[in-house]
Amino acid sequence: MSHQVPENGTKLPLMEEFYTIQGEGFHTGKAAYFIRLGGCDVGCHWCDVKESWDAELHPLTDAETIVENAKKHPAKTVVITGGEPLIYNLDYLTKRLKEEGIRTFIETSGAYPLSGTWDWICLSPKKFKGPKTEVLEAAGELKVIVFNKSDFKWAEEHASQVGPNCKLYLQPEWSKANEITPLIIEYVKDNPHWDISLQTHKFLNIP
Numbered sequence: 730m731s732h733q734v735p736e737n738g739t740k741l742p743l744m745e746e747f748y749t750i751q752g753e754g755f756h757t758g759k760a761a762y763f764i765r766l767g768g769c770d771v772g773c774h775w776c777d778v779k780e781s782w783d784a785e786l787h788p789l790t791d792a793e794t795i796v797e798n799a800k801k802h803p804a805k806t807v808v809i810t811g812g813e814p815l816i817y818n819l820d821y822l823t824k825r826l827k828e829e830g831i832r833t834f835i836e837t838s839g840a841y842p843l844s845g846t847w848d849w850i851c852l853s854p855k856k857f858k859g860p861k862t863e864v865l866e867a868a869g870e871l872k873v874i875v876f877n878k879s880d881f882k883w884a885e886e887h888a889s890q891v892g893p894n895c896k897l898y899l900q901p902e903w904s905k906a907n908e909i910t911p912l913i914i915e916y917v918k919d920n921p922h923w924d925i926s927l928q929t930h931k932f933l934n935i936p
């Protein structure tokens with residue numbers, strides 16, 4: 730039985746919500762309430778949450794319920810992730826979160842139009858479905874996942890399309906980290922406009 734996600738974003742397919750420490754990128758180390766929405770058609774073969782891809786598997790949840798749950802935690806920061814959260818209209822959810830004094834951060838491939846009101850946009854572009862211009866321009870950080878040597882040139886192509894203050898991160902693809910991380914280290918030492926991002930939550934054994 731397929732569920733119809735309302736256009737106005739008042740209900741969203743919720744895969745999981747968890748209070749944890751941001752493991753990646755500019756806000757690494759900060760406590761935040763993660764909201765993981767279901768559904769993604771970008772198809773990264775190395776995706777570490779493929780169980781999010783089929784939106785039908787994840788219950789349509791009232792945005793109000795999500796907001797109430799987010800309010801219960803000391804850190805007043807929410808990270809909306811997925812799946813690909815920009816598939817959905819996030820205007821309503823982010824408006825309500827901000828009305829409750831909660832900061833809104835997003836993790837996105839940028840492959841869909843930008844909806845929502847954001848305090849921080851982490852753009853992790855994907856070859857399989859490229860990022861929209863409005864997301865490139867609004868991103869606070871660009872976090873490129875490095876799977877092989879050709880990704881460095883590809884990363885620079887995206888770095889040239891983001892704003893002047895956008896933070897630049899190179900993150901090893903998890904399953905190839907042993908091989909790729911030494912290359913990232915050398916690249917960042919030679920090109921210090923990039924920083925390294927690691928999936929520290931996986932080392933900390935937290936969600």
Ligand SMILES: C[S@@+](CC[C@H](N)C(=O)[O-])C[C@H]1O[C@@H](n2cnc3c(N)ncnc32)[C@H](O)[C@@H]1O
Pocket residue numbers: 769775776777778810811812813814836837838852853872874900901902903904928
């Ligand atoms: C699962 S995605 C969900 C949000 C959005 N679809 C995106 O790709 O940005 C969250 C973050 O994890 C990264 N990621 C996913 N699989 C990964 C892997 N195997 N190794 C390293 N990073 C990965 C993505 O690039 C993204 O920055």
Ligand SMILES: Nc1nc2[nH]cc(C(=O)O)c2c(=O)[nH]1
Pocket residue numbers: 749750751752753778810811836930935936
């Ligand atoms: N701790 C933790 N930090 C994260 N940063 C981005 C994540 C994601 O899956 O979007 C993530 C995640 O899954 N867990």
Ligand code: SF4
Pocket residue numbers: 769770771772773776777778779781811812813838855
């Ligand atoms: S865009 Fe994000 S959620 Fe979708 S397949 Fe790629 S890494 Fe996974």
Ligand SMILES: [Mg+2]
Pocket residue numbers: 777778
């Ligand atoms: Mg994750």
